[in-house]
Every structure is written in structure tokens, then in C-alpha cells.
Amino acid sequence: MKKMARKLSVMLVLLALLLPAAASAQGDVVTLEFWGGWTGPDGDIMDQLVQQWNAEHPNIQITLTRQQWSPLFDAFVVASASNEAPDILAMHPQELAQFIVLDLLTPLDDLIAGSEILKPENYLESAWNPNVYEGTLYAIPLDLHMHGLYYNLDLFEQAGIENPPATGAELIEIGKQLTVDANGNHPDDEGFDPNNVVQYAINMHSNHHAFFQWWALYRQLGGELISEDGTECAMDIDKAAQAWQFLQDLVYTHHIAPQGQTDYARDFLSGRTAMLIDGPWQMPAFEAAEAETGFHWASAKYPQVFEENYAVWGSGHNLTLPSKVADPEKRDEALQFIEWLAANSTAWARAGQLPAYREVMESEEFRTMYGREAFIEMMPYEVFLPGIPAYNEIFASNAPTPMMVMAQSIMLEQADPATAAQTACDEITFILQMQ
Amino acid sequence: MRVLPRPRTSAVASTASGMGHLYSRWTPYLFLLPYLLAFLTFRLGPSLFGLGMSFTRWSIVGSPEWIGTANYELMRIDPRLDAALKNTAFFTGLTVPLLVVLSLALAIFLNQPHKGRALGRVAAFTPYVLMSTVVGVLWTWILEKDFGLLNAYLNKLGIGGLPWLVSQDVALYGIILTTVWWTVGYGMVLFLAGLQDIPAELYEAARIDGAGPLHLLRHITLPLLAPTTFVVLMLTLINSFQVFDQVYVMTSGGPGTSTLTLVQYIYTTAFQNLRMGYGAAVATLLFGILIVFALIQAYLYRRGIRGVAS
Numbered sequence: 001m002k003k004m005a006r007k008l009s010v011m012l013v014l015l016a017l018l019l020p021a022a023a024s025a026q027g028d029v030v031t032l033e034f035w036g037g038w039t040g041p042d043g044d045i046m047d048q049l050v051q052q053w054n055a056e057h058p059n060i061q062i063t064l065t066r067q068q069w070s071p072l073f074d075a076f077v078v079a080s081a082s083n084e085a086p087d088i089l090a091m092h093p094q095e096l097a098q099f100i101v102l103d104l105l106t107p108l109d110d111l112i113a114g115s116e117i118l119k120p121e122n123y124l125e126s127a128w129n130p131n132v133y134e135g136t137l138y139a140i141p142l143d144l145h146m147h148g149l150y151y152n153l154d155l156f157e158q159a160g161i162e163n164p165p166a167t168g169a170e171l172i173e174i175g176k177q178l179t180v181d182a183n184g185n186h187p188d189d190e191g192f193d194p195n196n197v198v199q200y201a202i203n204m205h206s207n208h209h210a211f212f213q214w215w216a217l218y219r220q221l222g223g224e225l226i227s228e229d230g231t232e233c234a235m236d237i238d239k240a241a242q243a244w245q246f247l248q249d250l251v252y253t254h255h256i257a258p259q260g261q262t263d264y265a266r267d268f269l270s271g272r273t274a275m276l277i278d279g280p281w282q283m284p285a286f287e288a289a290e291a292e293t294g295f296h297w298a299s300a301k302y303p304q305v306f307e308e309n310y311a312v313w314g315s316g317h318n319l320t321l322p323s324k325v326a327d328p329e330k331r332d333e334a335l336q337f338i339e340w341l342a343a344n345s346t347a348w349a350r351a352g353q354l355p356a357y358r359e360v361m362e363s364e365e366f367r368t369m370y371g372r373e374a375f376i377e378m379m380p381y382e383v384f385l386p387g388i389p390a391y392n393e394i395f396a397s398n399a400p401t402p403m404m405v406m407a408q409s410i411m412l413e414q415a416d417p418a419t420a421a422q423t424a425c426d427e428i429t430f431i432l433q434m435q
Numbered sequence: 436m437r438v439l440p441r442p443r444t445s446a447v448a449s450t451a452s453g454m455g456h457l458y459s460r461w462t463p464y465l466f467l468l469p470y471l472l473a474f475l476t477f478r479l480g481p482s483l484f485g486l487g488m489s490f491t492r493w494s495i496v497g498s499p500e501w502i503g504t505a506n507y508e509l510m511r512i513d514p515r516l517d518a519a520l521k522n523t524a525f526f527t528g529l530t531v532p533l534l535v536v537l538s539l540a541l542a543i544f545l546n547q548p549h550k551g552r553a554l555g556r557v558a559a560f561t562p563y564v565l566m567s568t569v570v571g572v573l574w575t576w577i578l579e580k581d582f583g584l585l586n587a588y589l590n591k592l593g594i595g596g597l598p599w600l601v602s603q604d605v606a607l608y609g610i611i612l613t614t615v616w617w618t619v620g621y622g623m624v625l626f627l628a629g630l631q632d633i634p635a636e637l638y639e640a641a642r643i644d645g646a647g648p649l650h651l652l653r654h655i656t657l658p659l660l661a662p663t664t665f666v667v668l669m670l671t672l673i674n675s676f677q678v679f680d681q682v683y684v685m686t687s688g689g690p691g692t693s694t695l696t697l698v699q700y701i702y703t704t705a706f707q708n709l710r711m712g713y714g715a716a717v718a719t720l721l722f723g724i725l726i727v728f729a730l731i732q733a734y735l736y737r738r739g740i741r742g743v744a745s
Contacts, residue, residue: 074706081496102496102709206601206690260580260601324496392707398683399703400515400692408690412601434509 030333032062033086035076036317037069041284042351049347053340060333062088070398076322080104085322087334092315093130094387094395096138099320101389106321108137111331117339117357127356130384131318139318140338142345143353145279146314146382147209147216148375149303150286153296155199155274164275164298168246168305175201175256178274187255194255202275203264204250204257208397210407212313212385213277216302217243219311219383226386226432233428237421244410244417246305252414260412269295277302280375283352287370299371301378314382316356354379393431402427482722489715499712506716516717518692519700522607526614526696527675533615534671535664538622543656545623546630556627560620567617571684574613575600578685600686603693610694613681618674622667629663630656665736672728676721697721 038046043066050064065086067075073095079085085104099105112118118140120128127141151164159178165171176187178201185192205213218225218240227234250257261267268276269289276282289295302312319338321331341348345355349366354375360366367376385395395403406424409415464471489506493499510516545555562570577584578599586596599609637655646654657664679698682688688695688703697717705714 070707077495077706077709098709102494104496258581260598262579262601263582390708396703396707398687399699399707400518400688400695404687404689405691409603412690413603 028059030060030330032060032088032330032334032337033065034062034088034090034337035065035067035072035086036090037072038066038090039068040281040351042281042348042353045347045351049341049344052344053337060336062337070396077102077104080322080324083324084326085324087321087325087330088337089320089322090142090317091139091320093139093141093318094315094385094391096131096318096320097133097387097389098391100133100138104323105138106323106328106331108140108321111321111335112137112140115335115339117342118335122342122358123356124358124361124379126314126380126382127316130316130387133387139320140342141356142317142319142341143348143356144314144316144379144382145281145352145354146312146375146378147212147277147279147302148312148378149300150268150276150278150282150297151300152268152271152274153298155271159274164300165303166301167303171202171303171305172250172254172256175250175254175275177201179256192255197255197258199271200258200267200273201256202250203267203273203277204247204259204261204411205264205277206260206262206408206412208395208404208407209278210247210411211395211403213247214240214243214407215383215385216311216313217246217305220304220306220309222308226388226428230388231432233425233432235421235425235428237418237425240421240425241418243306244421248410248414248417251411279352280354280372281352283371284350297371299374301374310381311383312378312381313385314378315384317353388432390431390435394428402431485715485718488711489713489719491712493711494709495711502712506713509713510716510720515692515695515700519695519697519717522693522695523676523678523697526607526611526678527672530611530614530675530678531668531671533611534619534622534675535667537615538619538667539626539660539664541619541623542626542630543652546627556623559623562617563620565617567680568684570613570617571681574609574616574681575685578609578613601690603691606686606690606693610678610682610685613685614675614678617681618671622671625663625667625670626660629660633659662736665732669729669732672732673725676725676728 034050036043036046047064047066050062054061069091073091076085076089076099080102091099096105108118123141124144127144131137131139131141149164155178156162156164161174161177165174178199179187179197180199181193182196182198183191183193187194204210221236221239221243223236223239223243224234226232251259258267258273264273264276264278265282265285267273269286283299286295286297290297304310319341321334342355342357343359345353345357345360346363346365349355349360349369349372354372355361355366361376361379366372385391388394392401394401397404402424405427406420409420410417488499490501490503491499492502492505541559545552545559565573578586580586580596580598580601583596583599585599589596597605600606633656637659638651641651641655677698678696679702682694682696683699683702686694688699698721701714701717701721704717705711
């Protein structure tokens with residue numbers, strides 16, 4: 001009895017040792033690590049896309065790891081230090097430079113030379129170019145996003161307004177009609193009580209989106225932020241202050257936007273604000289609200305406040321191939337996936353993203369999706385924040401960076417725009433010269 | 436005094452003689468070894484590594500470059516560091532007394548034999564079990580300016596709401612409120628343990644001598660709780676200086692720099708901006724501050740014990 005038990009256990013151990021070998025002999029399965037910072041509904045759609053790929057490609061299996069962007073990049077840098085970076089990493093174009101100067105990303109020009117899909121002419125210029133750093137391509141664009149203007153059709157109808165505002169002057173004029181205090185007065189009426197407003201015309205960001213809006217207006221005025229050699233702040237303080245003044249006045253002078261607002265989407269859905277400036281990622285939530293409660297919404301372009309140029313803050317997602325990986329041989333498979341993702345990005349558009357791949361962007365299926373038209377029109381005009389190595393130190397939203405401090409002091413504390421802009425500019429120069 | 440049953444002497448003797456050769460002067464150190472190894476690997480080692488790192492410029496990838504005391508010189512002109520130091524000091528200065536007094540008051544109240552005592556203890560301690568992110572998200576909602584729970588009550592009471600997390604003037608108070616709610620239960624449990632160590636006879640004797648409740652508190656409870664108070668003080672002080680999670684979740688250091696704390700600054704500098712050297716230098720500064728407090732406290736504690744003994 002004892003002998004048999006021993007025999008059996010030896011056999012079991014042998015079996016356990018042999019099994020993995022047998023599995024790998026079945027065929028070479030390449031596994032790819034893919035990291036992305038999508039934590040909302042867009043992440044679920046990316047998950048589904050990866051599952052679809054895995055089902056269609058049994059020999060190339062992809063694992064998608066999702067985590068918020070900032071800790072994701074922390075993990076990426078630490079993993080890179082021990083040559084264990086993911087095979088594919090998603091990010092935003094303006095974030096590339098900080099990793100490029102550390103040599104953490106693979107230059108792509110030679111790798112995609114033979115690709116029929118990953119070519120500049122297949123993509124929108126405004127999406128492709130921000131991924132080129134000092135003449136070298138480091139990422140393939142996936143989508144774009146930018147600020148647009150959403151409006152509540154019912155509240156517009158009640159106020160007798162037909163069209164959303166296209167300019168700054170229209171925004172203020174329409175805004176006053178859409179702002180109502182508890183007694184039914186509008187901002188220019190006698191007895192209007194700015195401390196007891198029940199309906200505001202438009203939201204006002206108190207987070208990083210405040211300086212995103214400022215960036216759009218400052219670029220509409222033609223302003224530059226960083227000197228060409230990248231060593232100092234090149235802010236035109238007059239123009240910077242002018243752009244900020246417009247935003248500050250919406251809250252403190254015209255009283256058509258709330259002060260210290262935090263939950264913009266909720267306020268728009270509940271009718272507390274009649275308009276909302278935010279990105280295309282909001283559309284799935286509005287679509288859901290429309291289905292559930294009959295919420296009527298439409299979208300329009302971000303207003304052109306200054307006549308010089310039309311510009312709207314924007315960014316986008318892209319896909320990079322990290323350089324410090326365990327096995328660089330997997331790059332071909334990674335590129336195959338990126339090609340496949342480009343061609344299959346219509347599903348991605350359901351998450352509110354705007355595909356950067358021309359064929360999908362120009363497809364009937366995408367263009368006729370409700371609410372997308374205004375965003376598609378803005379795609380060529382979106383302006384990215386400067387993609388410089390010190391991006392995080394100047395623009396990060398989760399730390400008191402010069403831009404956050406400037407935005408919050410002007411929009412929350414009603415600081416003088418010119419003074420706050422000058423302070424930010426000095427801090428930016430200080431940071432650039434520490435590099 | 437309870438009397439323990441005495442072990443059979445023969446068994447003790449035989450064990451001692453059988454194992455005797457294993458005892459040596461190294462034995463205590465062998466018992467210490469597992470902890471010592473962990474301490475060296477995970478505490479002292481990294482600390483010394485960090486100290487070394489503070490004299491370099493390093494981005495985690497690549498090799499560090501020795502730059503002498505440049506990081507320490509930068510600290511002297513860094514306005515963000517000033518703000519972080521000021522905020523952390525203010526936070527600690529307000530949070531520590533609040534926590535010590537409130538947790539003591541709660542402990543004394545919940546040590547009385549009245550109904551609902553167990554429920555009260557659980558209710559006061561439960562928040563401490565929550566994860567910092569949960570606390571942060573919950574209190575961001577409670578402290579919301581326009582539709583938050585707290586402002587709704589303040590408005591009902593006719594006091595009027597405050598722009599808790601969206602104004603430079605009050606944001607830090609919002610964080611302090613959150614922290615006190617979150618951690619008061621921990622101090623309370625320590626104080627409860629301390630209270631239960633005080634012999635009931637002392638109170639009885641004092642009552643017979645005609646002492647009122649305030650006398651009991653002043654002359655029995657507080658003096659005999661002194662060792663516990665020292666422990667609570669020390670722990671809340673160290674934790675307050677290292678405040679990070681709830682701030683990061685609730686305000687990320689804003690609005691402006693009004694809630695930026697030392698540990699958030701270290702985290703941002705080192706891991707987000709990849710200036711490991713400068714981050715390590717600021718961490719060394721924090722270490723220095725904490726060491727000073729620890730030494731002061733150790734000194735006071737020793738003097739306190741001598742005072743009690745004499």
C-alpha cells in the first residue's frame with residue numbers, strides 16, 4: 001500500500017513537471033502586455049476590443065492592464081528600470097517627451113516603414129504630428145478629444161433660444177438669458193441676486209480643465225508658452241491675462257457660471273447649468289440619460305472668443321512601444337495589434353473617442369453617430385499643450401503645478417490675471433532651467 | 436491577585452538541564468534576528484540608500500549622478516517646499532491636539548457603564564478601518580460646496596455653508612476635519628485600554644474621601660493615563676507629519692498650494708517629476724524633523740517616569 005502511494009506521488013510530480021512543456025509545444029503563443037489608463041466606460045470598451053483580438057488571434061494573446069494614468073506612468077518608469085516595461089503603452093502625445101529623454105520609448109519610423117496602415121497619410125495631421133519629437137516618430141495616434149459645447153435642448157427651448165453661442169459675445173448674451181435667480185430675474189435685471197441663482201448658463205471648471213480652456217483662448221489670440229529652445233517661459237502676459245479675464249468675468253462679472261463648481265456633468269444633467277464645456281467622453285453618459293429620463297442634449301463647437309485664430313484645447317490617446325522590455329522581438333506582434341486596433345476603432349468611438357484613423361473617422365457609421373459632428377469639425381483645430389520633457393512639472397493636474405496654481409487662484413480666488421500669469425511664467429522658467 | 440498554578444519543578448529542571456548547552460550569550464540575538472533582518476532590509480537599508488540618493492541627481496532609470504549638496508541648496512529657495520512645510524506644520528499643530536483631546540474624551544465617555552456603550556465604541560472606531568481613498572472620496576462628497584451633506588446641514592441651521600475644498604482659506608480645515616473623523620477611533624482604543632488598567636480601588640477610595648468627578652479626572656485618571664497619552668501623542672504627531680493619502684485624493688494639494696503637504700511634495704517630486712535626488716533630500720528633511728520630535732518626546736517620557744517613580 002505504502003509503496004503504491006509512493007509510486008503514485010512520483011508519477012504525479014513527473015506529470016506536473018512535464019505539463020508546462022507539453023503546453024508550450026502546442027505552438028508558439030506570444031503574450032503581450034498592454035497598459036492603458038482608461039478607468040471609465042472607455043476602458044470597458046478597450047477590454048472588449050482586446051478580448052475580440054484574443055479570440056481572433058490565438059497565437060498572440062494580449063493582457064490589458066488598466067490603472068489611472070498617473071500611477072500607471074509611475075509603474076511604467078519603475079518597470080523600465082528593471083527592463084520589464086509593457087510591450088504596448090498608451091499615453092497622450094504631450095507626455096511623450098519626458099519618457100523620450102529618458103530613452104524609455106522605441107523610435108518607430110523604421111519599424112513601420114513597411115506598414116500599409118501606419119502611415120501619416122492615413123491619419124489626420126493634427127493627430128499624427130504631435131507624436132513626432134525632434135523629427136522622430138514615437139507613437140501611433142489612436143484617437144483625439146477636445147472641448148466642445150453641450151447644451152440642454154429643453155432649457156434652450158424654454159428660453160426661446162435657437163442656436164448655441166458661436167462667439168464670446170454670443171455666449172455672454174445667451175448666457176444672461178439662461179441664467180435665472182430664485183425670483184426669476186436674469187443678470188441684467190434689477191434686483192438680480194447673484195448669490196441665489198437657481199440656473200446658470202454654463203459650467204466653469206475649477207480643476208485642470210480651467211487652464212485647458214485658457215490654453216484654447218490664449219491660442220486663439222496666437223500666444224506661445226515656451227521659448228523655441230525650450231529654456232524659458234515665452235508667455236505674452238497681456239494676451240494671457242486677456243484670455244483669463246474672459247473666463248473670470250463669466251463667473252464674477254456676468255454671473256452666468258457658478259463659482260467653485262466641482263461636478264460639471266451632474267450639474268448639466270440636473271439642469272443646474274444649461275450648457276457644458278467638456279470633452280467627447282461625456283457622450284455615453286448623456287446617451288444613457290436620454291434613454292433613461294428623456295434628457296435632450298446636443299453638441300456644438302467650442303466658441304470662438306477671439307477672432308485671430310480658431311483653436312480649441314485638445315489631446316488624444318496614442319500607443320507607444322516601450323524600449324526597456326524583456327523581449328524586444330515581440331515588437332512585430334505589437335505593431336500588428338496596433339494596426340488592427342486602428343482599423344477596428346469604430347467600436348472605440350462608441351466610448352465617445354474620436355478615431356484618428358482617417359478611414360474610420362470618415363466612415364458613415366462614425367459621422368452619423370449623434371453628437372459627433374461638432375467634434376469631428378473641430379479635429380483639425382485642436383491645440384495640444386506643449387510636449388516638453390518638463391510636461392509633468394508644469395502641467396500635471398494632481399499637484400500644485402504652475403498651471404494649476406495660476407488657474408485656481410484666478411478662477412477660485414479671483415486673483416488678478418496678469419499677476420497670476422506672471423507668477424506662473426516665472427515658475428515655468430525656473431523649472432525649465434533646472435532641467 | 437490571582438495565583439497561577441505552579442509548574443512541576445521536576446519538569447522545569449529537566450528541560451533546563453537538557454537544553455542548557457543551547458543557551459549562550461547569543462541566544463537573545465537569535466530571537467531578535469528575524470525582526471532585525473526585516474528592519475535592516477526594509478527600513479534601515481532603504482533609509483541609508485535614500486540619504487545617499489539625496490546627494491545625487493537621478494531619474495530612477497540610468498545611473499545617479501553625484502551633485503554634492505546642490506539638492507539641499509535648492510531647498511532653501513524653493514517656494515513650494517515653504518508652502519508644504521507651512522501647511523504640514525499647520526495641519527499637525529491643529530490635528531494633534533484635536534485628536535488627543537477628542538479621543539480621550541470619547542474614551543472616557545465610552546468607558547462609563549451605560550447602554551449603547553459597545554455600539555458607541557464600534558461607531559467611533561469603524562472609520563479607522565476604512566481605506567484612505569474611501570475616506571477621501573466620501574468626504575469630498577460630504578464637503579462638496581453646493582450639494583454636500585455638511586453644507587446642507589449648515590444651511591439648515593442658518594449658519595451658511597463653506598466652500599470647503601474649493602477655497603484656499605478653508606481647504607486645509609476640510610482635510611483636518613476628515614482626518615480627525617477618520618483616525619479619532621484609534622486613539623480612543625488606546626485610551627480605553629489605558630483607562631481599564633487603572634485600578635477601580637483608587638476611584639473607590641477617592642470617592643469615600645469625597646472627591647467629585649472632576650477631582651477623579653484631574654487627580655487619578657489623567658496622571659495614570661500619562662504613559663498612554665505619550666504614546667497617542669507620539670503616534671498622532673508622526674502620522675500627522677506624514678499626511679498624504681486623503682489630501683491627494685481630496686485636493687491633490689490645491690486649491691493653489693493651500694493643502695500641499697511634505698509627503699505629497701516628496702511623492703510628486705520623486706515619482707512624478709522623476710527627481711529622485713531632490714525628493715530624497717526633502718524626505719531627509721522630514722526625517723530630521725521627526726527625529727527631533729522623537730528625541731524631545733523620549734526625553735519627556737523618561738523624565739515623566741522618573742517623576743512617577745520618585
